[in-house]
Amino acid sequence: MSNxxxxxxxxxxxxxxxxxxxxxxxxxxxxxxxxxxxxxxDSWQQHFMAPVKQDFIRRRVVQLxxxxxxxxxPLVAIExxxxxxxxxxxxxxxxxxxxxxxxxTEYELRERxxxxxxxxxxxxxxxxxxxxxxxxxxxPGSILSKTGGIYQIFTPFKKTWLARLRETGVxxxxxxxxxxxxxxxxxxxxxxxxxxxxxxxxxxxxxxxxEQMRQFCRDxxxxxxxxxxxxxxxxxxSLSAYLxxxxxxxxxxxxxxxxxxxNDWDKEKSGAAVWLSExxxxxxxxxxxxxxxxxxxxxxxxxxxDGIVWPNDAALFQAWCQGKTGYPIVDAxxxxxxxxxxMHNRLRMIVASFxxxxxxxxxxxxxQYFMSKLIDGDFAANNGGWQxxxxxxxxxxxxxxxxxPVTQSERFDPDGVFIKRMLPELADIPKKxxxxxxxxxxWNEYVKPVVDHSKARLKTLELFHTVKKPQDEVxxx
DNA sequence: AGCCGCTTGCA
DNA sequence: GCAAGCGGC
Numbered sequence: 001m002s003n004x005x006x007x008x009x010x011x012x013x014x015x016x017x018x019x020x021x022x023x024x025x026x027x028x029x030x031x032x033x034x035x036x037x038x039x040x041x042d043s044w045q046q047h048f049m050a051p052v053k054q055d056f057i058r059r060r061v062v063q064l065x066x067x068x069x070x071x072x073x074p075l076v077a078i079e080x081x082x083x084x085x086x087x088x089x090x091x092x093x094x095x096x097x098x099x100x101x102x103x104x105t106e107y108e109l110r111e112r113x114x115x116x117x118x119x120x121x122x123x124x125x126x127x128x129x130x131x132x133x134x135x136x137x138x139x140p141g142s143i144l145s146k147t148g149g150i151y152q153i154f155t156p157f158k159k160t161w162l163a164r165l166r167e168t169g170v171x172x173x174x175x176x177x178x179x180x181x182x183x184x185x186x187x188x189x190x191x192x193x194x195x196x197x198x199x200x201x202x203x204x205x206x207x208x209x210x211e212q213m214r215q216f217c218r219d220x221x222x223x224x225x226x227x228x229x230x231x232x233x234x235x236x237x238s239l240s241a242y243l244x245x246x247x248x249x250x251x252x253x254x255x256x257x258x259x260x261x262x263n264d265w266d267k268e269k270s271g272a273a274v275w276l277s278e279x280x281x282x283x284x285x286x287x288x289x290x291x292x293x294x295x296x297x298x299x300x301x302x303x304x305x306d307g308i309v310w311p312n313d314a315a316l317f318q319a320w321c322q323g324k325t326g327y328p329i330v331d332a333x334x335x336x337x338x339x340x341x342x343m344h345n346r347l348r349m350i351v352a353s354f355x356x357x358x359x360x361x362x363x364x365x366x367x368q369y370f371m372s373k374l375i376d377g378d379f380a381a382n383n384g385g386w387q388x389x390x391x392x393x394x395x396x397x398x399x400x401x402x403x404x405p406v407t408q409s410e411r412f413d414p415d416g417v418f419i420k421r422m423l424p425e426l427a428d429i430p431k432k433x434x435x436x437x438x439x440x441x442x443w444n445e446y447v448k449p450v451v452d453h454s455k456a457r458l459k460t461l462e463l464f465h466t467v468k469k470p471q472d473e474v475x476x477x
Numbered sequence: 478a479g480c481c482g483c484t485t486g487c488a
Numbered sequence: 489g490c491a492a493g494c495g496g497c
Contacts, residue, residue: 229478349478388478400497401479408479457480461497 004097004185006032010118011075012111013135014104014246015060016206017067019172021132022102027071027176029100032184035068035075037061038089039192042082043110047379048371052341055195056202056375057245062194063204072179077192083114090118092187094125101129104246107140107289108379109296136283137250138164140290143283150291152301152394157287158280166266169258170251199375201340202241209242213253217260217272224271231333231344232417237275240376241342243282250279285384288394295383298364300392305399307467310362317361319450320354321369326449328435329409330354332422339422341375346412352389353403358456360463363390391464399464402457409435 007026014020015037026033039061044054065075078089090098101122106112119129133139143151143160151157203209216237227235242248254276257265261272289295300306319325323334333347343351348370355366367386371377387393391401413419416434420427425446429437438449 346478353479397478398497402481402497404480454481464497 001099002097005099006034006097006184007100007102008093008098009033009035009073010101010103011035011037011061011064012104012106012246013244014249015057015064016247016249017064017071018175018206018210019249019252021134021173022104022130023073024173024176025130025132026100026102027073027179029102031099032182033073033179034093034098034184034186035064035073036093037064037075037077037192038080038086039078040080040083040085046082047108047110048368048377050341050371050373050375050377051196052198052373052375053241053244053377055197056199056204056241058192058195059197059199060204060245060247061192063206067206070178071176072181074184074186076186076189078189079192080190083110086114087117087121089189090121092189094122094127096185096187099127101127103129103131104135105131105133107135107286109293134249134251135246136286137170137254137279138283138287140287143287150287151284152288154281154284154395157284158277161280161283162266165254170254172249172251172255199241199341202375204247206247209239209247210252213237213239213242213248214256214260217253217256220271221257221261221275222264222271225269225274226271228274229346229412230418231336231347232413232415232421236345238342244376244378250282253279281384282381285380288384289380296379300390301387301394302392302396304467305390305392305464308463309466310463311360312362312365313359316359316450317355317365319447320351320359320361320366324447325354325359325451326438326447327354327358327405327409328416328419328423328426328437329413330405331447332413332419335422337370337373341373343374344418346408348385349389350403350405350408350412352386354405356390357402357460358405358451358453360456360459363387363392399468400461402460404453404457406435406453 007029009023009026014022017023039058041054061077065077068075080086080089122129138161143157143164145151224235227233239248243250257272257276264270264272265276267273320334323331323338325331330351333343333351337343352366355361356363363386367382370382384393388396391397391399415431419434426434426437429440433440437446
């Protein structure tokens with residue numbers, strides 16, 4: 001073993017010090033520890049990762065450097081390009097003394113291919129890798145039906161998932177104790193570039209994120225069920241960006257929820273239980289992604305729906321992207337996404353339904369647009385959500401369940417408070433007409449509706465009927 | 478984690 | 489006129 005030997009912790013979507021199993025185990029290895037982060041903007045671009053998310057990652061890595069330095073762990077942050085550049089970097093690190101590699105597994109295809117190559121390189125050099133499966137709370141493949149099958153329906157999945165939680169709980173790993181100070185010789189790498197600050201609305205301090213999570217569990221989880229569907233309220237956790245890049249883990253969220261809502265988290269329909277359910281959805285989509293890798297290649301779950309020929313009108317798509325559809329709730333939601341990199345979940349459902357079932361545009365166009373704008377973009381959850389809305393997924397909404405954007409608006413933004421916040425040009429419209437202002441003589445430039453909902457709805461039913469038989473014909477077969 | 482159109486029963 | 493209940497998409 002080289003006298004410059006060290007354990008290497010390769011950080012990716014686990015940018016935290018607390019509950020970081022790879023980091024924790026590396027610190028138990030008896031060797032000095034070096035942390036590694038490789039920025040790969042070319043690969044990120046290939047995955048349409050939003051600039052605001054890229055900035056958030058870069059800012060977080062810089063902060064993490066300070067947090068790890070306090071533990072005497074240097075964080076080498078390299079400016080790379082593409083995943084294909086990773087093997088060469090790893091070779092250099094092995095040459096420098098990397099003896100053991102620690103990391104968390106990722107579930108997407110290119111990421112898994114990249115990690116396999118790295119594992120091979122370490123194996124060929126006679127070095128060991130330790131991969132920990134912690135992105136989902138219950139590792140994909142560990143929640144199976146009684147006959148050993150993959151659950152494709154959320155409710156039974158959740159039932160088994162909850163039973164497992166009651167049985168085993170979740171384990172979180174403490175922040176490692178500081179290591180002895182040591183001077184290592186490391187190669188010169190191209191230093192990671194700083195971000196542009198576009199994600200500045202999100203603090204990157206880990207303790208800040210943990211405190212926000214604690215406060216949500218303590219003060220707001222109880223009201224989650226009652227408030228989560230109203231975009232004008234701050235009823236959701238707003239933790240998605242932190243979960244997406246791993247500043248906090250879902251395991252930590254559950255542990256904290258069980259502490260702060262000890263009597264409620266397992267009580268049906270309590271706010272805490274409903275929030276927990278959202279974390280189960282997150283796991284569900286990770287499990288589905290691992291079980292059906294063709295999803296990564298943009299295939300629909302329900303294969304017949306790939307027979308639908310979507311009209312894909314480019315002008316309508318542009319109107320949707322820019323928030324100029326003439327449907328106030330849709331336009332307000334898209335403006336929230338474009339301006340902040342985040343969108344309330346109820347609105348994600350509304351605009352997704354609108355794109356597919358009112359504008360008749362392939363759900364994949366919307367999926368990609370969301371990825372290109374969201375600070376919390378995650379392939380599994382985004383793909384799962386879009387296929388749910390488009391009625392093409394496992395456990396998807398039935399195709400004939402078509403949201404009426406005006407009714408949704410009346411129900412979930414009753415006073416138009418959210419709409420007016422995002423669309424100041426509608427500030428003077430009376431409450432009663434805010435959801436559909438078009439009959440009013442409008443002195444401003446608010447755009448005319450680009451489609452007629454009731455006609456569009458019938459067209460959607462036709463599109464689905466080209467690939468699905470009406471129910472009564474199925475019954476007679 | 479729907480909406481629509483039609484019926485019924487009441488004013 | 490309308491609210492509530494329903495079956496179909």
